[in-house]
Amino acid sequence: MATEIKAPVFPESVADGTIAAWHKQAGEAVARDEVICDIETDKVVLEVVAPADGVISKIIKSEGDTVLSAEIIAEFEAGAAGATPSAETESKVEETVEKTEAGAAPVVEKASTAAQVQDQAPAVRKALTEQGIDAKDVQGTGRGGRITKEDVANHQNKPAVTPLSQSVGERVEKRVPMTRLRKRVAERLLTATQSTAMLTTFNEVNMKPIMDLRKQYKDRFEKRHGARLGFMSFFIKAATEALKRYPAVNASIDGDDIVYHGFYDVGVAVSSDRGLVVPILRDTDQMSYAEIEGGIGDYAAKAREGKLSLEEMTGGTFTITNGGTFGSLLSTPILNPPQTAILGMHKIQERPMAVNGQVEILPMMYLALSYDHRLIDGKEAVGFLVTIKELLEEPASLLLDL
Template identity: 85%
Template sequence: MATEIKAPVFPESVADGTIATWHKQPGESVSRDEVICDIETDKVVLEVVAPADGTIAQIIKNEGDTVLSNEVIAQFEEGAVSGATQTQAVQSEEKVEQAAAKTEAGAAPVVERAQPVADQAPAVRKALTETGINAADVQGTGRGGRITKEDVANHQAKPAAAPLTAAVGERIEKRVPMTRLRKRVAERLLAATQETAMLTTFNEVNMKPIMEMRKQYKDAFEKRHGARLGFMSFFVKAATEALKRYPAVNASIDGDDIVYHGYYDIGVAVSSDRGLVVPVLRDTDRMNYAEVESGIGAYAAKAREGKLAIEDMTGGTFTITNGGTFGSLLSTPILNTPQTAILGMHKIQERPMAVNGQVEILPMMYLALSYDHRLIDGKEAVGFLVTIKELLEEPAKLILDL
């Protein structure tokens, strides 16, 4: 029985999407709830799964096509397995058996020659084009020797037998289209620089007290809560307390109105393969350190797997970004509009510091607060950042709510 496969119902903030990858092709059998297609929006990648066991009968929307909410993208045959698929499976099994028999007899195993690029699935053709890999150089492990996306990735990951050198005078360029997510990130960042009066103020924090506390309690913390104790939970809790003291930093501008938020939803910027995403921790004033660390860990895992949902990134009253994980010593983060401030963390680096008239080597971190000067005055911005500095340098105040 033929069934229509439709795109998911997109949230109101998402107008349409683009077919990113078809994981299954017409004639291929699939299992119930198996991912058959990825749809990329300007915020997240949505997975489309098979409604039942069966076969992809027809693909209506190809890779790169734009789709609307609930639009039909393919036809599905429930409970059907095509004869071609069965034949390919039998042939594949026979070839494996032949290869095994020859190997046992001392002969070299049979290697199935990859089919030409024109005969490959659209997702594979796209991967070959983007990586510049010749289809003839890839060993296909799919049915009938077809190349899979994993085959392309594995081939790309192999070290080259000899370094590739360009001919004298040859200048190589590769042109690939921007993903929808990357384009959306670019649009938002550009709008933030053009539509806000953005200014950045800096300070530095002595990380020694937190590092010593973390060293002393990290094992017991992980054993008790099942989460690794990192630095981010201290920054989230310190920022939450500072937001309570400086409400304008937790506000946003809506037209001619200022919206003061009576809650604290802090976004944590995460870099993924598809671009920068900002999942949001909700009600951080009600979260303990373990809940913050667990929440960040869960979001990081979902970002790596491309499984962040739109609701994970909706809203947010303040953002923290940590360029220090990549070695950044100092930067000026760009606002995540409509928020009016963002805190930038950086690399911890030992530096000579003057302490009570003596020179000490301390692990220091530069902090950067970018803010919208239309709403936040310099006095408030500096006070906010100094509050975070003081709470981090004396974490007992943070824990005891002093």
């Protein structure tokens, strides 16, 4: 008896998803909890797994199709026997062995190619066949190195190598569709710039006290807690304390109402292959430095592997982004609605500074706070940023809760 396989239940903030890839085809055997399909949403890629050992009897939603929350995408038969490698592929392998033993040139490459084609999703196999492209020549960017339809399109549009005897200088361009995440990020950024009264205020912080503290204790910290002591935990702790002192920066606008949040959920912007994602650290006022560093490390690893869950990326009352990791010296970060403020960190740069009438070379960082002027006045925004600066320049006051 066929069992319905449904898309996951999406949260209210996610309207629908797109079938990104089928890892199994109709008639193919699958094992319990084996990933059979990827669904890409505006925020994350969700994996659909087999409910039991059996076979996919019917695929209802193809790659590229839009699916709604809990919508049926395939049918499954538990306990049924699935397809085995094709006779053609097996015969090619046997032929390879026979010819190799006889001294002929091996044809393992062809057999491998047939297996590669067989391993791809139906839509990808069709595209490879129609375009006459050998699967071994295509660099797969999908999960486990699988080839996607975009990989086939990119390979087809790849310019041929120009012989040295021919003139160079041909201008080449390619067109690829935006991912759902990239489109969603674009929509949110555009909405933020068009629907908020966004303004940015700047300051700078002397990073020497924190750098000295980190240099002195980083080895002991890592040995004790198993996490690397970075700068982000200091910034998150300083921002959390500043949010307590300036509640409007931790608030959001809902229609004609102002919602003041009694908790501190800080989002940390992380760059991934799919685009910018912002996982949330919950209740940062109750987290230790080690817990913050460990949480950031876990999120960074999940972002690289595409394993962040919707729950880990939903919510947040304030965001911190660090363009300094890429060398940015100064920027104006864009708000992450419905939040009303975002803090931008930047590159640490040694600069000559006047200290007590003397010139000293100090490691300085520019800070940028973008905020919604509809809710936050300039006085509050400047005070908030100055508070962060003072706490970072005197980490003892931050550690001692002074």
